[in-house]
Amino acid sequence: xxxxxxxxxxxxxxxxxxxxxxxxxxxxxxxxxxxxxxxxxxxxxxxxxxxxxxxxxxxxxxxxxxxxxxxxxxxxxxxxxxxxxxxxxxxxxxxxxxxxxxxxxxxxxxxxxxxxxxxxxxxxxxxxxxxxxxxxxx
Numbered sequence: 001x002x003x004x005x006x007x008x009x010x011x012x013x014x015x016x017x018x019x020x021x022x023x024x025x026x027x028x029x030x031x032x033x034x035x036x037x038x039x040x041x042x043x044x045x046x047x048x049x050x051x052x053x054x055x056x057x058x059x060x061x062x063x064x065x066x067x068x069x070x071x072x073x074x075x076x077x078x079x080x081x082x083x084x085x086x087x088x089x090x091x092x093x094x095x096x097x098x099x100x101x102x103x104x105x106x107x108x109x110x111x112x113x114x115x116x117x118x119x120x121x122x123x124x125x126x127x128x129x130x131x132x133x134x135x136x137x138x
Contacts, residue, residue: 022029030052038045077084 034045034048037048
């Protein structure tokens, strides 16, 4: 004897409800469900991973969509003037710090190059002094 909870239609609706709930929560929920599946019983986790790849849920809203926004996305207005002012100030401060750090690295490279060149010249001068100090036999 079959009960209402055992019908294929009920099972499909449970699966569809679970799928839509996970879709609403995003990719993180799918990944968490997959990890829990691996912990509880590894074939369940493997099945979820295969389903995520097959249904392309693994690749929705990936880093590619963030890259399409472009480098100027950080400068767009959020609609909140106080936050936009704070963001602009923070970005300006970070750009200044980056420029200062780049200048520091350049000075460091120049100092290292100068030290290496001075070492080369000292070694060359000492080699020339040794050659000049040796008597020439005739």
